[in-house]
Every structure is written in C-alpha cells, then in structure tokens.
Amino acid sequence: MTSELTHFDAAGQAHMVDVGAKDVTHRVARATGVIRMLPATFGLIARGEAKKGDVIGIARIAAIQGAKRTADLVPLCHPLPITRVSVDFELDETASTVRCTAQVETHGRTGVEMEALCAVQIGLLTVYDMCKAADRGMVIDGVQVLEKSGGKSGHWVAARA
Numbered sequence: 001m002t003s004e005l006t007h008f009d010a011a012g013q014a015h016m017v018d019v020g021a022k023d024v025t026h027r028v029a030r031a032t033g034v035i036r037m038l039p040a041t042f043g044l045i046a047r048g049e050a051k052k053g054d055v056i057g058i059a060r061i062a063a064i065q066g067a068k069r070t071a072d073l074v075p076l077c078h079p080l081p082i083t084r085v086s087v088d089f090e091l092d093e094t095a096s097t098v099r100c101t102a103q104v105e106t107h108g109r110t111g112v113e114m115e116a117l118c119a120v121q122i123g124l125l126t127v128y129d130m131c132k133a134a135d136r137g138m139v140i141d142g143v144q145v146l147e148k149s150g151g152k153s154g155h156w157v158a159a160r161a
Contacts (some may be wrong), residue, residue, distance in 0.1 A: 007076050016076050022109040027150030031116035032101040033143030035124045041135035042096040045127070052130040056089045059100070059126040063087040066122025067104050067115040077114050080106050085115075087123060100124050101146075113145050 006017045037045075044050045052058075064085045071079035084105040091098055102119035104112040124140045131138065149155040 014076065016078065017110075019078060019109040022151065024107055024109055025150040026105065026107050027111045027148070028103065028105045029111055029113040029116040029148040030101065030103045030146045031113070031120045031144060032099060032146055033120045033124055033140060034097045034099045035127050035138050035140050036095070036097050037131065037138040038135045039096045041131050041138065042091070042093060042098075044131065044134060045098065046091055046093065050130055051133065055127055055130045056091075056098075058130060059089065059123045060087045062126035063100060063102055063119040063123030067102065067112075067119035070115045070118040073118060074114055078110050080108050080110065080112060080115065082106050082112065082115060085119060087119060089123070098124075098127055100127075111148055111151055113148050117143060117145060 007014055009015050045055045048054060064087060066073075067085045068082060071077045082104060084103070086103040088101045089098055090101070100120045100123040102116045102123065104115040104119060106112050120143055121140070124143075128138050128140065144158060147155075147157045
C-alpha cells in the first residue's frame with residue numbers, strides 16, 4: 001500500500017487526480033455497514049409497520065441514488081458511468097441490527113469504492129430517518145470497503161469484516 005496521498009499536489013494543494021492515462025477496466029467495489037437500534041424499532045422494520053412506510057424498500061432506492069450522486073457529495077470524486085448498483089439488507093433480530101451491503105460496478109479509469117461506501121451510508125441514514133421518531137439513539141457503525149477489483153492495483157479484500 002502506498003503512503004502517498006494522491007489528492008494533493010507537490011505544494012500541498014488539493015486537486016482532482018488525473019486518471020486520463022489509466023486503463024479502462026471493469027471495476028467493482030463492495031462495502032458494508034450496520035445500524036443498531038432498540039428491539040422495538042427493529043420489530044417495526046421487520047414487520048413493515050414503520051409509520052413512514054417500507055423502510056428497507058425506500059432505503060434500497062436511497063442507497064442506489066447515493067451511489068449515483070457520490071461525485072456531487074464528495075468534492076474530489078470523479079463522476080463515473082456506473083453500470084450496476086446492487087444493495088442488500090440483512091436483518092438480525094438477535095442483535096437488533098440492519099446490515100446494508102452495496103456492490104457498485106463500472107467500466108472506467110478509476111475505482112468505485114467511494115460509490116459503494118456512499119451507497120451504504122445513504123441507505124443506513126435513510127433507515128435512521130424513517131425510524132428516528134421511534135428511536136433517536138440508533139447507531140451507524142462498521143462502514144467499510146470489503147473488497148475491490150479492477151485497475152492497476154488489482155483485487156483487494158479487507159483483512160477484517
């Protein structure tokens with residue numbers, strides 16, 4: 001892993017990285033995170049009884065939209081032609097958590113790790129927004145890239161998940 005921060009020039013000024021000379025490859029990134037909540041709040045989601053509607057369905061759409069809008073939210077990200085966004089939610093009744101996992105793909109000159117992370121965060125924030133009337137103490141945790149492939153650096157898998 002390189003320790004050089006690519007978003008700064010020799011003078012220390014922030015800039016958008018020039019990816020023009022990079023090869024176009026199929027790039028994939030997968031990220032995950034969880035939101036912890038009270039058991040009663042979890043029950044509202046699991047039973048589909050939240051006052052604002054289908055929490056998981058709306059969160060899935062929000063996560064997809066988050067991936068598509070990453071370059072608008074993160075200042076130095078390149079706008080990318082995303083070819084696929086897949087978002088899954090796992091409900092764990094024992095832990096009262098909802099896990100969001102997003103996979104983003106493109107054929108391009110730079111990776112989609114930020115898009116996958118953004119999808120997860122927006123999906124989990126939407127769960128929070130839709131359920132905050134019942135539980136303002138929900139905690140979003142463990143958001144991380146699980147895996148990425150494509151490009152010069154090749155395939156990478158997180159050491160811990």
